[in-house]
Amino acid sequence: MKKLFLLLLLGVCLAAVFNGCGNNSLSTQSSSGSAPAIISVTENITGSIGGSLTLEVTASGDDLTYQWMKDETDMGSETESVLYIHNFQIDDVGAYKVRVSNSSGSVTSRKIYVNDQGAPTITSLSENVSASTGDDFELYVTATGDNLQYRWEKDGVALEAQNESRLYVGNFVADKAGSYRVVVSNASGSVTSSRIVVNDISSDNRPVITSVTEDQDVLLGTDVVFSVTASGDDLNYQWYKNTSIMTGETDSSLSIRDVADSDEGYYRVIVTNTNGSVTSQRIYLDIEGEDSSSRYAPTITSFSSDMTVDEDASPVLRVVATSTATPSYAWYHNGTKITDETTSTLRIFEFSEADEGTYWVAVSNAYGSVTSDKILVQLKTTYKTMTLGENSCNGYQCWRDDTTAKKVCEMNGYTDVYATTASPTKHSKKYCKWISTGWSCDSDCNSCQASQAIASITCKKN
Numbered sequence: 001m002k003k004l005f006l007l008l009l010l011g012v013c014l015a016a017v018f019n020g021c022g023n024n025s026l027s028t029q030s031s032s033g034s035a036p037a038i039i040s041v042t043e044n045i046t047g048s049i050g051g052s053l054t055l056e057v058t059a060s061g062d063d064l065t066y067q068w069m070k071d072e073t074d075m076g077s078e079t080e081s082v083l084y085i086h087n088f089q090i091d092d093v094g095a096y097k098v099r100v101s102n103s104s105g106s107v108t109s110r111k112i113y114v115n116d117q118g119a120p121t122i123t124s125l126s127e128n129v130s131a132s133t134g135d136d137f138e139l140y141v142t143a144t145g146d147n148l149q150y151r152w153e154k155d156g157v158a159l160e161a162q163n164e165s166r167l168y169v170g171n172f173v174a175d176k177a178g179s180y181r182v183v184v185s186n187a188s189g190s191v192t193s194s195r196i197v198v199n200d201i202s203s204d205n206r207p208v209i210t211s212v213t214e215d216q217d218v219l220l221g222t223d224v225v226f227s228v229t230a231s232g233d234d235l236n237y238q239w240y241k242n243t244s245i246m247t248g249e250t251d252s253s254l255s256i257r258d259v260a261d262s263d264e265g266y267y268r269v270i271v272t273n274t275n276g277s278v279t280s281q282r283i284y285l286d287i288e289g290e291d292s293s294s295r296y297a298p299t300i301t302s303f304s305s306d307m308t309v310d311e312d313a314s315p316v317l318r319v320v321a322t323s324t325a326t327p328s329y330a331w332y333h334n335g336t337k338i339t340d341e342t343t344s345t346l347r348i349f350e351f352s353e354a355d356e357g358t359y360w361v362a363v364s365n366a367y368g369s370v371t372s373d374k375i376l377v378q379l380k381t382t383y384k385t386m387t388l389g390e391n392s393c394n395g396y397q398c399w400r401d402d403t404t405a406k407k408v409c410e411m412n413g414y415t416d417v418y419a420t421t422a423s424p425t426k427h428s429k430k431y432c433k434w435i436s437t438g439w440s441c442d443s444d445c446n447s448c449q450a451s452q453a454i455a456s457i458t459c460k461k462n
Contacts, residue, residue: 035105036061041098044113047088048146049187055083057109059100067099071314090116094314095350119189120145125182128197130208135172139196141165143184151183156266156282174200179212179281195281206276207232212269215284218259219325219366227253228280230271239269261287288325297368298323303361306376309351317346317359319372325365332360353379 039058047053057066058081068078071094075083085092095111124142131137141150142165152162155178159167169176177200182193199208213226228237229252239249242265246254256263266282302320309315321327321344331341334357338346348355358374 034061034102036064036100036102036107038100038107038109041109042112044115046115046117047085047092048117049088049090051088051146051187053085053088053092053114055085055096055098055112055114057081057098057100059107061100061102061104063102065101067101068096069099070094070096072310072312085114088116093347095312117146117186117188120148120184120186120191122184122191122193125193126196128199128210130199130201131169131172131177132200133173133202136168136170137172139167139169139180139182139198141182141184141193143191145184145186145188147186149185151185152180153183154178154180156284169198172200174202177278197281199278205233205273207235207271207273207278209271209278209280212280213283215286217286217288217326219288220260221258223255223257224259224285225253225255226267226269226283228269228271230278232271232273232275234273236272237269238272239267242266256285259285259287263287296324298327298363298365298370300363300370300372303372304375308378308380309348310380311352312350314347314349315351315377317348317361317375317377319344319361319363321363321370323363323365325367328364330362330364332362333357348377351377351379 037060039060041057042055045053045055055068064081066079066081068075068083081098083096083098093114093116095113097109097111099106099108101107120143122141122143124140126139126141129137129139139152148165150163150165152159152167167180167182177198180196180198184191184193195214197209197212200206201208208231209228210231211229213228216224216226218224226239235252237250237252239246239254252269254267254269264285264287266284268282269280271278271280298321300319300321302318304317304319307315317331319329329342329344331338331346333355346359346361356378357376359377360372360374362369362371364370
């Protein structure tokens, strides 16, 4: 009987120790009553722009109340077990969690990360096609993303009612040869495929275009070169701008020096031999910049200021710059370039001590670059208050006088304050700092003066 009693007692003890353990929450509770316990919570989720999301928690306990949080900040009136996000936007991205409470205690769920699905991405596309009269073939695109829409184009003109991921071309004839591409879009953005060239090879010796320059965006005063590659015997070339022939431009490449506004437009080349001809797709030349005097490096007009951040929050740094050419961005933390951060905003998820330090951004274009001022981003300072005699370190205890912004050390009931007089009384003094396991004292300061003892002390987390 004694052994049976001991086994039963051990079982009760183990049940008490492990009751309420789990991966979904962190709880606090009183010694009596039934504190809340989280049973399940929504997994990490991805939203589409304009769509809707639902976050939900299931918990046990009596008379439960709920408070949802985003990036460690309470979400005001969101006090139900279900959180609905309607008309999802980029600002809704973040880390969510919910605190469940009653009179016996509270429990906080793990974080639910909400991310944006993003614009489509093309993963595969048809190769160029060579076809003869009467042939049938199909062009296709494969893309990732939600709620995708497709628009096929031929020689820059949208094809009516061609809005699927595949484009069927039947009973091929010469006027179906040309340059095809597809625009894939959803609510988060769009992406345009590279060109698929369809060649007419009804006559074996007729010219076939195998490649041609893509559309070009260039700055005023720079140079641009268009070129075409074609197969066939005894080839001849003639370049056109819009619908006009370009006299003397009869090579496989076309060079335009010191481009001006008047050079903007569509270009194409016709390749011929004795067996026939083939026309390239149109190449659009877009001129950027008002005039050649606008060739300047970017100018930063605004940048984030120094900030103090709660632990696990997700601060956003922003830069606004003007540029006469397309700008690029590079972010730095404590002198080290941050990989893959190349936009005008930098979001730091789950801010921690490792993220503290100086941040700046370099903005560049074809004419130069500019670097922002450095800003300091640091964790919000926390304090601990305790009575004299508690948690002393080598006889010293520390607090911080918020009125004078001085650190104060206690030893044997007397206060040593950092000296403000020309001839201070000399005392051995130490400062408090936070280490991984608790509060500790650090370093000497021999310029101190005595003052009245205090009834409590506050240690600062450095």
